Amino acid sequence: MPDNAQLLQLAIATPLGAALIIACGLPKRFSTKLAAAAFTLPALIALWLWSQFPAENAHQYAFLSTTYTGLADFGISLKLGLNGIALPMFLLAAIVGLAAGYYALRSGAERLKLYLLLLLVMHGGLLGVFASVDIFFFYFFHELALIPTFIMVGVWGGRDRHYAAMKLTIYLTAGALLSLLGLIALYVKSGANSFDLIELKDAIAAGGLRGSTQNWIGGLLLLGFGTLVSLWPLHTWAPLGYGAAPSSAAMLHAGVLKKFGLYGLIQIALPLLPLGMQHWAWKLALLAGLGNVLVVGFVTLAQRDLKQMIGYSSVMHMGYCFLGLACLSTIGTGGVVLLMVAHGLSVALLFLLATSIHHRTHSFDLSEMGGLAQKTPVLAAFFVAATMASIGLPGFANFWGELTVFVALWKFSPGLTAVAIAGVVISAIYGLRAAARVFFGPVSEQHQRVQAQHPPADLDWREKLPALILLAALLFFGFYPKAISQPVDQALGYSATPKALFTPLKTR
């Protein structure tokens, strides 16, 4: 029986190993079976590790293991482990990966083997991102997951895929390189001579960085990570990319990979550069509040394409995350982690259902649909539930995330809180309107024609199973948010940040 640290390694190695085996020319029959196993095993391991996680010591990394790759002299080694913040994200990656993988297996995509291979690489990278203690490998795994996204958009994408793939590639590579520069700057300036986050924290706690140094490194990280998380006005790649991406890639990217930047800011920038973050907090909050929530909110209202609308709405919800981050308080940051998990699940579910809708309507245009609920009641129920979750209705995980963020935000700036709450109204309008257009009301002419040719069937099991997984997780965390909030709270409370910046988390 391997110990838990080895299990963590196994969870990351499984999808990558499966991808390698498929690449070596495994026949298609076995490839799908192997891929199914490789998507399932990490999820099981993640659940097991979650049950084994020592909640009272969540600020420390559990399941630690170190592997040297030949760059030990530079302080680079593959160090894996999970703390209270990483654990929920790791779990999110495993769950969304499982759903996206199952959906892809039965999607009947052209060149299915290659599709699965890329998806497996992406999944392995995602699991690695959140399990890395070494910030170099944190970046490395992110890129490992990012490259397949580009290819999947370019090869299997929908409308405008070439343009979308190129734009995605350039924006995300630029953002990633900027954040890499920020990480190298931390490595050099901290004096730790190591990319190990634990050693970096110790070195900075011992020496401390000057305020001006913190400011520019913080700015670099915010710019780089901000691009990756679609901070306004660097967000334009996101709706376009998601609009073109095949469903499983959109699920994994919007649901999990995009959280990389926020996760990096929480795990790296907040504890290591508290003064730098304080310096940028107001600018970040204004950009996020006015840009991401208000401007993008209105843009979302004007969307007629279902997938683009979901893409824009995800950009908008990232605004709440940035707002929570800008509060620089334990409660705000904790809310962001909750919201990241919740949003990851709900947006993945929405992308999955949008593709299912497309299979039945042969269109993403909202004006070409209508009345689908009569033919496909289960799909309608799922979609309405996902929309409610995304708006932040109590009972779903998103509610707790948004609530905590708003509570923290009130202390930071009541004005921005008002803006954020106005954003909830906006998202309710577009979300419910989209649900109404697709499923209720009169059937549009075009859709009547499509229905005549292809009578729509309700969700079958290959679509229901991944959707159920995601919905169950959303409801579970909605009714039992403590499962996430407790380790997160523990981890944030012990952060290396000067205590003065943080107010203790009382409400809950």
Added chain:
Amino acid sequence: MSTELLQAIAASNEWWALGPELTLACGALALLVIELISPKEQHRFIPHLASMALGVVLVGVVMNFGKTWGEEELFGGLVRLSVPGQIARIFFLLSSLLVCFLATICLPRARAPRVEFYHIVLVVTAALMLLAQSNHFVMFFVALETVTIGFYILVSYYRERVLSLEAGLKYLVLGALSSAILLFGIVLLYGAVGRVEQGGIVHTGFEYGTVLNFLRENPDNFLATAGALLVIGGVAFKIGAFPFQIWVPDVYQGAPTPVTAFLAVSSKAAGFAVLLTLVHRVFSPLQAVLVPVLSLLAATTIIFGNLAALKQHNTKRLMGLSGVSHAGYLLIGVVASLTVPWAAGAVWFYLFTYLLASMAVFGVMAYVAGPDDSGEELDHYGRLARERPFLGAVLAVGVGSLAGIPPLAGFMGKLLLFVAAFQAHLYGLLVVAVIGVVISIFYYFGWIRAAWFESWSPPAPGAVPAPRPLPAGPTFIGVITLAALTLATVLLGFYQQPLTSWLLE
């Protein structure tokens, strides 16, 4: 040379130290003899003999890595044995081996004479190895000229093709110009060092050690500084750094593909091997002048290379101009190595990753190209991934590694250079480098897009594009070689121990 010196050399058996170079030179001559005496139908084995010679020498050098032969400086200070020199030998041997592999694909198709090609490749390889180990400006110049003259012939090897001849002529004229600049620099240095009233000693004014001592005592000497800068200008021509890059696109396009690869990899690496020796040993007292000059060279090279490559559709020109930008990144490493010693190892690491990736890409180019390999466009790659998935995969990995995308080896090379530049406080250059990398993503991905995302330019209305023949399928050896290059590129991205353990001591 006096007779005593020759006797001393004979007594100390110093020739053993140059065993690899001597073996290659003898092998080159043997190839010609074999062609003369063997029946014509046996001539197809000659390329394999050349590859075998390179392989045997490579194995020998690797096995004897790190061993010394007593004296460091041999032949009265002409040659200096060192660890970087050994690394350079391995690099050039590996590169030439792959060039021979490319030649076995391209030359039969072009119906060009074969034996002479391999003969010249062996001679040039030996000269490259001597060049990297030279310790004396005369030795340096002779080795460099041997290399350059070899390249004059190789570039215009397809003597029935206009583009190849044009490339040869351009390389000849501009190469002669650069040799003149270099020689002028050497003479100025000799003149400055040899001046008796400043304590110079006339007959050793070419030796690196003497020049170093002179510069240490007179770091402000104008003549010597001018000479040093001219020498660096001559070397910049070899590595294709701005403003000495003007020959690159045309020569790369016109030359046969194996020669393009040879130029792109070995010639560039030779420039860097020499540059590292020069700035670290000979010109080290001139750092106050060298750092700004090299920094400017690096920044302009990166910007020029990337911007020029942006609109290229011809794959060889694209490789050439993007290679210019790689020279720029490497120059950052050279500048950084003046303050951060391990950066020299990072430059070599980068060169090795560049070798693996470039050779993989050139291999695919060789297969995709028809009989006329200078006209290869990005559009010819449409459907490559569908028709020859193996070549498509090799291309994706190679180009991805050149673009510096994790988890491939090229990314690790760039990472090490960036870390070194950070430690050397070269923030301005880093910003330029990052901008350059982002620009390069556009054209490198354009290539992958052309190969993988189906045809991306709609055919002109009315005109029916001539169907291109299916690219030739790789032979067994081709599959093995390309797969090995690809695997090495991927593995080095994950596990760098094999290279770092001997490059970054």
